[in-house]
Amino acid sequence: VYTVPNGYTFYLTQVNVYTNQNGNQYTNYRSWTQTPTGVVTPILQFPLISGYNSVKIVPRPYANKTDIQWQFNSSGTSQVGAQIEGYLIQGS
Numbered sequence: 001v002y003t004v005p006n007g008y009t010f011y012l013t014q015v016n017v018y019t020n021q022n023g024n025q026y027t028n029y030r031s032w033t034q035t036p037t038g039v040v041t042p043i044l045q046f047p048l049i050s051g052y053n054s055v056k057i058v059p060r061p062y063a064n065k066t067d068i069q070w071q072f073n074s075s076g077t078s079q080v081g082a083q084i085e086g087y088l089i090q091g092s
Helices: none
Strands: 008-019 027-034 040-048 051-062 067-074 080-090
Touching: 008 027, 008 067, 067 080
Parallel strands: none
Antiparallel strands: 008 051, 008 080, 027 040, 027 067
């Protein structure tokens, strides 16, 4: 979970997901946000087998005080790692 600091906007630029799965194993990936007023918005959900890379041509903005959550649920004993990249702009 990442909470955008008050007074800033977070611009998501890239998400990379890595896994060591084999055979018929898979990982469920989902991301969602929750605003300070409690509104939950699903962003993306899908199963992946080997990995996932998403580079935003136009960075996706998230307003101040928004919780952003990335979740992974792996079948079997495979491991999952993720790299989330973006930048903060104050007062935007």
